[in-house]
Structure formats: C-alpha cells, structure tokens
Amino acid sequence: MNSIQHTDVLIIGAGPSGSSAAALLRKKGYAVTIIEKQYFPRFSIGESLLPQSMVFLEEAGLLDTIKNHVEERAFQFKNGAAFLKGQQRSFYDFTEKFSEGPGTTWQVRRADFDHLLAQQAEQFGTEIRFGHEVVAVDVASKHPILTVKNEQAETYQIQAQFLLDASGFGRILPKFLDLESPSDFPVRRAIFTHIEDGILDDPDFDREKILITVHEKDPRAWYWLIPFADGRASFGIVGEQDFFDAYQFNDTSPETLQATFARILADDPALSHVLRNKKFDTPVRTLVGYSADVKHLAAQNYALLGNAGEFLDPVFSSGVTIALKSSSLAVPLVERTLQGGQVDWMQEYEKPLRKGIQVFRAYVEAWYDGEFQDVVFSKNQNDKIRRMIASLLAGYAWDDKNPIHKNAKQRLITLAEYCREGQSPVAMVGME
Template sequence: MSTMQQTDVLIIGAGPSGSSAAALLRQKGHQVTVIEKQYFPRFSIGESLLPQCMVFLEEAGLLDTVRAHADEYAFQFKNGAAFLRGTQRSFYDFTQKFSEGPGTTWQVRRANFDQLLAQQAEKMGADIRFGHEVLAVDVASAQPILTVKDEQGNNYQIQGKFLLDASGFGRILPKFLDLESPSDFPVRRAVFTHIEDGLLDDPEFDREKILITVHEKDHRAWYWLIPFADGRSSFGIVAEQDFFEKYGYDGSVDYDLEALQKRILADDVSLSHVLRHAKHDTPVRTLVGYSADVKHLASENYALLGNAGEFLDPVFSSGVTIALKSSSLAVPLVEQVLQGLAVDWMEQYEKPLRKGIQVFRAYVESWYSGEFQDVVFSTQQDEKIRRMIASLLAGYAWDTTNPIHRNAKQRLSTLAEYCREAQQQNELLTDET
C-alpha cells in the first residue's frame, strides 16, 4: 500500500449532500476529497424537490448550474402538490405559504441532477473520485483514515482532518461503526419506475405539481406521480408488505414487478383514468425497509449527512431537503474544527437538524394514521391554515415561526379533528338544505 494520502475533509458519497458539502467547503478554500463508489450519471429515486432546497442550493453555489440546465434535462417547474382520493381532489400552492423563502422548485431526473451538482463541485475544486470504494474506516485517531479501492482494484489509504458520510442508503459509517438503530416506522416497500405518462395535453392534470394518490381500498397505501417536462413521469407505489401480498407479491426477486404495478394501478379507478394513456416502458424496481435511524449523527471527527443518518419515508419528498439542510448545518461546524475550535456536535448539529426531521416525521406519521389525509382533503380550511400546511409541504420544517412547527404531532391531530368536525357539520347543513 502506498504512502498515506492527505486532505482537509473526506466525504463519502457524491450525491446531493456530498456535493453540496464539498461546494460549501471549497467556498472556504478547504481541500476536499470525495469517495464515490458509483459512476455518474446513475439512476436514483427521489425526483421531487421542495422549494426549501432552493435556499440550500443557492447557498452552496449550485443553483445557477441547475437553473442553466433545467430545459436541457427536462426539469419540470414545480409550484405545489396535488392530492387524489377516490372522487376527492385537493391541491396546495407553495407560493401561497406561511414561511418566507422560495415557493417554487423543480421535479428532476436524479441521474442528471446529481451529476450537475457533482460537476459543479468539481469545477469549484473538489476532488471527486468516481469508482472508488471504501473498504475500511478508522476514526480512532483524531484524524480519520479511509482504506479505499480505486478503479484498477488497487488499495490506498487517505487521511482527513474531518470525515463526512454522505453515502445515502449505502450508510457506510453506520455499518462500519455499528451506529445502526432500527426505525420505529413499519417496514414499507416502494415499487417504482419511469413511464411515458400521456398527460401533456390533459386539462385535468397539472404538471407543475406532484400528484399523491391514496389507494381507494387501503388508505395506508399511496401512489406518487412526479411529472418531468418531456411527457414522462416517475411513478411509484408505497405500502406495507401485507398490501402487496394481497396482489400475490411475496417479495421474490424474480417477480414480474411491472405486472404487479399495473394490477395495483387498475384497482384505483381515479388514478387509472389519469394514466389511461400511459406507456410502461422502463424496468420496474423495488426498495424495501428503507426507513432508517442511527444512535447518533456526529462525533468529534465525523458527521453523518442526509440519508446516511436518517431516512423517514418518500411521502412529501423530504429526503433531498434533509440532505441539503444537513450539509448547510454541518459545514460551518467542520470549518470550526479545521480552525482548532471546539464544537458541541449534539447541541450545534444533531439537535437542530432533528428538530426539522421531527416535524417531517409528525406529518408522515399523521399521513399513515389517516389524520393528515383528512386535513389535506378537507374543504373546511381557512386560508391561514392552508398557508401553514403549504409551508410544511414546501419543506420549511425548520421555520419555528410557523405555529404548526411547535408540537407538530399534537397540533396536526387537533387540526385533523377540527377538519373532521367542520366537514361533518357542513355535510349536515347540506343535507338539511
């Protein structure tokens, strides 16, 4: 093995959290080495960004390059979220939100989006090593060491003054350092693909919004439809395994997932109508047991970013937002470490990051319990409540001025009860007239 290589900051993974962290560090002049096992562009799920992302992309100097390539890669302008449950329809306009900040963003093919961020980080001076795999991690000394296999199969070691894990679902540090902690979410499966959606000229469908559809026969299950600007969409189904078993899917690797997805789609009359002209022309994939947590998010010489630390659920598209927020929070603290200053990672990083994650968690849990679904589809919401909800759906989970932010779980439950009672009263008045 050759002489130990040196860098200021080591980053594992070149996805959104890794590239944004690298860009932020390069803005400060620090040497950054990113170890990425895959080659870009590569397929990744999670195509629907939230407006809060725009703040973090701009902060990292990455927004302009995404904007400049939006037309080239058919990134779809996004201004809100639409919901469908049987005959019920609802939508939220993110520009009509409580929180300050951008109200629009894009829906993106992650292969192109992630590559753009990585390329810009490279232009800013980050050393991104594609096709390099982490074999071992040593954080026992003050300066962490990675043992890495390069593209030719040769091993080398590299040492940094700090280590950031942005490996996403690879979860490198949680696995090597035994940080894994079981999620308290039920095990859910996602079955997903890209389709030619046949919706370009459909007046009933708004391409500028993600469409979230509740399964008519089982409200624990839902579909996503994320349009791109070229007539294609990301399409997926999320549910617990017992739901899929009702359709004959036992989780076997050789199962016909396309046929499964079509059967489940056919069981929802409203969404089947929306996608009546769709063409399923891309292999269907599945991901199960993706929700994850860890014992802690940081120590004195390393920190976990984005999905490497905690992933909740694909509903409401919080993944990229949490990833970018984690980089935004972590990098100023890494800079303090590089300057020889003390950092309390629990107080300055983990607690602030988890505050927003807990808000996301509250309305994910409320969605699956049915409470937030009742809020979303209620016709008895005043404008102030709609604006607060729009802020949460737009990703502003760290906005402490939003009344729903504080005690989010309890307040969402109270709001659901209010919406149910108001809905019942309205139906009684309608019957009487």
C-alpha cells in the same frame, strides 16, 4: 499499499449532500476529496424537490448550474402538491405559504440533477474519485483514515482532518462503526419506475405539481406521480408488505414487479384514468425497509449527512431537503473544527437538524394514521391553515415561526378532528 494520502476533508458519496458540502468547503478554501462507489450519472429516486432546497443550493453556489440546464434536462417547474383519493381532489400552492423563501422549484431526474451538482463541485476544485469503494474506516485517532479500493481493485489509505458521510442508503459509517438504530416506522416497500405518462390535455392534472394518490382500497398505501417536462414521469407505489401480498407479489424480477404494479393501478379507477395512455418502458425496481435511524449523527471527527443519518419516508419528498440542510448546518462546524475550535455536535448540529426532521416525521406519521389525509381532503380549511400546511409541504420544517411547527403531531391530530367536524380550526388549536 502506498503511503497514506492526505486531504483536509473527506466525503463519502457524491450525491446532493456530498456535493453541496464539498462546494461549501471549497468556497472556504479547503481541500476536499469525495470517495464515490458508483459512476455518474446513475439512477436514483427522490425526484420531486422542495422549494426550501433552493435556499441551500444557492448558498452552496449550485443553483445557477441547475437553472442553466432546466430545458436541456427537461426539469419540470414545480409550484405545489396535488392529492387524489377516489373522487376527492385537493392541492396546495407553495407560493401561497406562511414561511418566507422560494415557493417554486423543479421536478428532476436525479441521475441528471446529482451529476450536475457533482460536476459543479468538481469545477469548484473538489476531487471526486468515482468507482472507488470504502472498505475500512478508522476514526480512533484525531484524524480519520479510510481504506479505499480503486477501479483496479488496489487498496490505498487516505487521511483527513474531518470525515463526512454522505453515502445515502449506502450508510457507510453507520455500518462500519455500528451506529445503526432500527427505525420505529413499519417496514414498507416501494415499487417504482419511470414511464411515458401519456397525459395530454387533462384538465384534472397539473404537471407543475407532484400528484400523491391514496389507494382507494387501503389508505395506508399511496402512489407518487412526478411529471418531467418531456412527457415522462417518475411513478411509484408505497405500502406495507401485507398490501403487496394481497396482489400475489412473490418475487422481485422486473417482469413480476411491472405486472404487480399494473394490477395495483387497475384497482384505482381515478388514477388509472389519469394514466390511461401510459407506457411502461423502463425496468421496474423495488426497495423495502428503507426507513433508517442512527445512534448519533456526529462525533468530534466525523458527521453523517442526509440519508446516511436518517431517512423517514418518500411521501413528502423530504430527502433532498434534509440532505442539503444537513450540509448547510455541518460545514460551518467542520470549519471551526479545522481551525482548532470546540464544537458541541449534539447541541449545534444534531438537535437543530433533528428538530426539522421531527416535524417531517409528525406529518409522515399523521399521513399513515389518517389524520393528515383528513386534513388534506377537508373542505373546512381556511386560508391561514392552508398557508401553514403549504409551508411544511414546501420543506420549511425548520421555520419555528410557523404556528403548527410547535407540537406538530398533537396539533395535526387536533386539526384533523375539527376538519372532520366541519368547524373553524384556527382558534381551536391555538394558531391565531
């Protein structure tokens, strides 16, 4: 092993949180090295961005590179979310929201999107070491040290003044430092792929919105359909294991996964009609038990970004937004640390970040419990309520000016009750 290498900030992972953190740090003049196990472009899900993400991409100087590749990469303009359950349909237009900020974004192939962000971070001066794997972590000293294995299976050590874990589902620091804490969400499985969707002139389908469909036989299960601009789409189904067991799901080979997916879809006439001309032409994949949490998100010489810290659920596409928000919050604190200042990571990073995550959590829980589904498909929402909900679905979970941001879980339960009863909910839940 050679002598220890040095850099100002080490980042594990070149996904959106890693690349955006690197871009922000390079704008401030710091030397940044990213250790990335995979080679880009690489497949990833989480293709439906939220408008709040545009704020963080612009802050990091990454928005223009996405705008410049929209047509080339078939990124689909997105302005909202649509919902389907049997014969019930609903939608929210993100341009008609309560919170200030962008109301539109894109639906993207993450392989292309993440690669573009990483390339731009490199152009800003970040060193990204693709194909390098972290094999040991030492944060006992003031300046953390990683032991890394390169493409030739040779190991080396690199030391930084600060360490950021942006490894996503790899969750490097939680594993090496025993930070993992079990999620209190039920264990769910996702089966997903990319398809040729075959949707042409369907008046009931809007390519500018993600389509979330509730399974007609089990409202705990739902599908995502995220269209791209070239006639293709990301398509997935999420449910608890007993839901999949009912379809004789018994192994995870691509052939079995596709057959299971097809049987599940056939049980949903409304969505089957939307996708009547679809073609499965890409291997089907699966993830199980993806929800995760940690004991803490930061210490004096490291911090966890995005999914490396906590992942909730894919239902409202919050992953990339949380990832970018975490980088935006963390980088000024990293800079203060590098300059010798004191940082209270719990008060200045973990609590503010988790405040928005808890709002997303309330909506995820209410979705699976049924309350939020009742709200979404209710005909009794007025314009004020729709705008408040549209803001949260657009990713503005940190906007505490939004009346349903405070005590979000209880207000959703109350709102659902009044929507079921056909009453005007605004005054009833104290949101006037």
